Amino acid sequence: MAVSFDNEHIALLTQHGKERVIAPVLEPLLHCRIEHVSGYDTDQLGSFSRDIARPGSQLEAARRKAQIGMRLSGLPLGLASEGSFGPDPFTGMFLWNIEMVVLIDSRHDLEIVGIAQGQARSADKLVNNWEAAATVASLAGFPEHQMMLRPDHADDPRVCKGIADWESLQQQFALTLAQSASGQVFIESDLRAHANPTRMENIRLATIDLGKRLSSYCPQCATPGYGPVKAITGLPCGSCHRPTSLARGEQWHCNRCGHDETIWRSDIKEADPRHCDHCNP
Ligand SMILES: [Zn+2]
Ligand SMILES: [Zn+2]
Numbered sequence: 265m266a267v268s269f270d271n272e273h274i275a276l277l278t279q280h281g282k283e284r285v286i287a288p289v290l291e292p293l294l295h296c297r298i299e300h301v302s303g304y305d306t307d308q309l310g311s312f313s314r315d316i317a318r319p320g321s322q323l324e325a326a327r328r329k330a331q332i333g334m335r336l337s338g339l340p341l342g343l344a345s346e347g348s349f350g351p352d353p354f355t356g357m358f359l360w361n362i363e364m365v366v367l368i369d370s371r372h373d374l375e376i377v378g379i380a381q382g383q384a385r386s387a388d389k390l391v392n393n394w395e396a397a398a399t400v401a402s403l404a405g406f407p408e409h410q411m412m413l414r415p416d417h418a419d420d421p422r423v424c425k426g427i428a429d430w431e432s433l434q435q436q437f438a439l440t441l442a443q444s445a446s447g448q449v450f451i452e453s454d455l456r457a458h459a460n461p462t463r464m465e466n467i468r469l470a471t472i473d474l475g476k477r478l479s480s481y482c483p484q485c486a487t488p489g490y491g492p493v494k495a496i497t498g499l500p501c502g503s504c505h506r507p508t509s510l511a512r513g514e515q516w517h518c519n520r521c522g523h524d525e526t527i528w529r530s531d532i533k534e535a536d537p538r539h540c541d542h543c544n545p
Contacts, residue, residue: 267372267488269294269478274341274367277301277333281458282345285468286365290343293475298343301333322348323377326366340370345467349384349455359384363466365474375519376489378474385409385462388452390417397437397451398430406433410459412452413437415444425454482518483525493517496526502534506542510535 274290276283276298287298306329320328329344345365352360361384367376387404391397401411410428413436414420422443424436440449457463482490492514498507513528537543 266486267369267374269296269341271295271297272341273297273299273337273339274343275299275301275330275333275337275339276343277304277306277329277336278344278457279304279306280456282464282467285464286343286345286471289468289471289475294478296341299337299339301337304332304336322346322362322364323366326364326377327368327375330366330368334368334370342368342370345457345470347455347457347463347467349386352383359386361463361466363463363470365467365470367474367478372487374487374489376474376477378470378472378477380466380469380473382462382466384453384455385460386453386455388418388450390448390450392441392448394434394437397433397449400451401433404453405462406430408461410454412454413440414450414452415440416446416448416450418450418452420450426456426459427454428459482521482523484518484523485521487518487520489520490518490523491516492527499529499532499535501537501540501543503537503543504540506540508535508539508541510539 274296276286279302283298283300290296291298326344326346330342333344334342345363347361347363349359349361352358360381362381365378385405387400389400391400407429410426411433413424415422424440427433427436437449453460455463457467477491478488480490481488494515495511496513496515497509497511499510499512501508511529513526516525516527
């Protein structure tokens with residue numbers, strides 16, 4: 265199936281400046297125009313200041329945003345991104361960020377998803393003095409990475425978001441402390457995309473992944489978006505040859521015709537024994 269985005273306008277619904285990283289990647293690659301659609305409060309679909317919970321999966325949320333952008337702009341092509349945060353998959357001790365960028369082409373009934381992930385840059389703590397608050401902010405990469413403050417506890421609805429310089433942080437800290445009944449302030453990273461450059465970089469990387477998938481065609485039906493959908497684990501340990509949790513290949517899949525293929529890893533044949541549960545429990 266011949267799919268071209270040449271000179272096409274693609275709707276991008278975002279209110280957090282994501283067009284700054286998405287457009288420079290996709291416009292030269294696809295020769296398309298990214299139409300920034302605003303005027304819709306995407307935070308109503310779930311927000312990272314924890315005011316509004318997000319219903320459904322991360323992909324469903326991204327898809328919903330892309331569809332709203334298409335509806336508002338009247339364009340048959342839509343883009344949107346959605347992030348999530350949770351424990352890291354290796355130790356469960358760090359906050360992990362997964363970013364998805366989805367492209368919907370209603371002309372060809374296509375949906376293609378790019379993904380990037382990595383450790384989040386964030387910190388949070390309940391503190392009772394300015395020095396402690398400043399330490400948390402430094403740890404979280406402030407002021408490039410913005411902070412939020414709440415009186416008393418993590419779920420207090422009185423929140424001050426998007427604090428981006430030391431003077432404001434100190435002023436807002438004093439105001440928030442004055443509001444607190446317990447003499448404590450909950451300080452945490454503002455994880456909205458425009459407030460967290462580490463997250464914005466993951467959105468850029470997810471867009472690059474989307475671009476790669478758009479340039480990869482199914483060998484069976486020639487639809488773009490052909491790519492890995494899951495890792496096949498069990499790379500043998502270099503010492504005892506037992507299977508490890510490292511990938512020995514990837515399952516590639518076409519969403520259109522269902523064509524499946526296993527691509528075995530060619531870069532390494534054996535895992536370092538430190539990844540082996542038997543040799544390094
Ligand atoms: Zn081993
Ligand atoms: Zn196919």
